[in-house]
Amino acid sequence: MTSVKEQYVIVGAGPVGMYMACLLSKEGYEVVVFEQREDMRGTELQHGRSINLSLSTRGIEALMKINAETQAVSEGMPMSARFVHRCDGTTYTMQYGTNGESLISVDRRQLNELLLNIAEQEYGVKVHFQHKLIKCDFENGEIVFERSSDGTQIPVKIDMIFGCDGAHSTVRKEMMRCGRFDYCQTYSKHGYIELIMPAKEGHKPVLEEDFLHIWPKCQFMLIALPNKDKSYTGTFFIPFETWDQLKTKEDILNFWDNHFRETIPLIGKDRIVEAVMNKEPLPLITIKCNRYHLGNNCVLLGDAAHAMLPFYGQGVNCGFEDCEIFHEMMKKYNGDFSLILPEFSRTRNPDAKAICDLSEMNYLEMSSKVNCKWFCFRKKVERFLHFVLPWFYIPLYQMVAFSRIPYSDVLKKQQRQNKIIDGILMAGYGITGAVVIIGSFIVYKYVNSHLCTITCLI
Structure with a gap:
């Protein structure tokens, strides 16, 4: 057995x-990183294992700290709105931001490779691949x-370990x-598979660009995120019990x-059949x-601390924000982990739980509510309120994706704002009802008086 001594060890590359x-x-x-998998930069790309990432304000501002935001954004594709394909065949768009903001669709592997290269080449970080923590x-x-x-076992002396090794x-x-x-894990009743929508001949996009496309079907859903090569990465979400019924090509x-x-026609029958028959969701x-820490020498960051459903696209943004906040606390407390670790768990835990809950709630919105005209009308009321009272009312998506307001x-704030919207709409209903009743009464009196006059003349 050999021994390697490093000051700070990060598990997960x-x-x-x-x-x-x-x-x-x-x-x-002095930092060293250990990763169980092999170096992805030397392996063949395998489709179907991940969902495209979407970078928003929290993630982009975090990347600015290491001067990586320009390259990350340039390798991605902007998504300014949802492009909703309704069940009845009609379509409409729903803007993400209120001031022209866009999410950035990025390939997970490209972003990971970018950060690996920056860490090794610019900051001299040592990364040991194919090293499994036991x-x-x-x-x-x-x-x-x-x-x-x-199979050699390598003991490593640590001053601090950062657990960045994912949901498992x-x-x-x-x-x-x-x-x-305390630990809680909950599996969704849905699984997902990836489907590629290749670009048309002449390097032309198969769908309208600058959008996240959604085909909402309540119990299942298909989304498509744009890629730089004009293709789209589609992700099909489906309950496992429905998946089990798709046995044959005809099914x-x-x-x-x-x-x-x-x-x-966008995906192709052969690709659809191959993906569904040959992949497990x-x-x-x-x-x-x-809590996210143990003693004075261990902390969890990212999915290791708070894995969430992908329906808000905040997983990597939240993880980057974890790191940024922890780094700021290291400066604040001069590297005293006896103060940093409990403070980080205390302040970050409510925010992580909140975004996990918001991500679960957003599936219902994406898969079914976007089909509802009343929901669309309500969103317009929200945008109007923000336009006339921007300091008082901020739409939920604006707060999550395009601000640094803590998730909790x-x-x-959203719970309070929902009460405001409900009150406005109920008042609107009341006023409309009162106008209808009063108008009906006036018409009745008018018609009745004229009928009496006509009757007397007769």
Whole structure:
């Protein structure tokens, strides 16, 4: 057994882990990253394993701290609105921001590779791939990795470990062994598969550009996010029990013809059948913990601390914000982790729980409410209120995606604003009803008096 000593160890070389590595290295800390998987930069691209990311204000402002935002945004595609394909065949758009803001659709792998390159080339971060975490001894400050190539076990002395190893975090599992750690995971009844909509001949887009396209069908849903090469990455969400009924080619094509007929020429029958028959839908999970640290030498960041459903597109944005907030606390408390860690758990936990709840709520909006004309009218009322009273009323999506308002404050403010909208609409109904009743009474009196006059003349 060999020994390697590093001051700060990051487990997980995903976007959040590499972003945290850049922040720490920028400040002069000695950082090493361990990743269980092989280096993605040397592997073949595999479609169907992830949903495109959408960068919003929280993520973009975080990337500014390491001068990565320009390249990340340039490699993505702007999405200014939802382009909704209703069940009756009609379409309409629903703007995301109130001041022309756009989300940025980025390929997860491209963003990850960008951060890997920046970390290694600009900040000198050491990244060890194919090293699996097998044991943590937090009390003595030592963790053990197993090298995949030869099975060698490598003990690593640590001053601090950052668990950035995703929803199925090994660091979190080791923390749970130490007791007094509340943990909750909930699987969605829906799974998802990826479907590619290739560009047309002549490098032309298959759908209207600058939009996130949605085909909402209540129990299931298809979305499509734009790519730089003019193709679209489609993601099909479906309950597992419905998936189990799609056994044959005929079952699949009949289902698609009934629910997503207009997308058949965009994807192609063969691609649809191949994707559904040869892929298993990937699960969607929500994870909540009651604290994100252990002692004075371990913290969870990103999905390891709070995995959420993808329907608000805030997973990576929230993870980057975790790192940014933690980094600011390190400066505030001069690197004293006995103060930093409990403060981080106390302040960040309510925000993470709030965005997990908001992400669950947004599935209902995307899959069914966008088909409702009353919902669309309500959104117009919200935008009007924001236009005339911007300091008083801020639409929910604006707060989540295009501001840095803490998620927990967003949820509280939205609950108050819902009461305002309900009150306005109820008052509108009351006034309309009163006008109708009074008008009807006046008409009745007028008609009745004239009928009496006519009767007397007769």
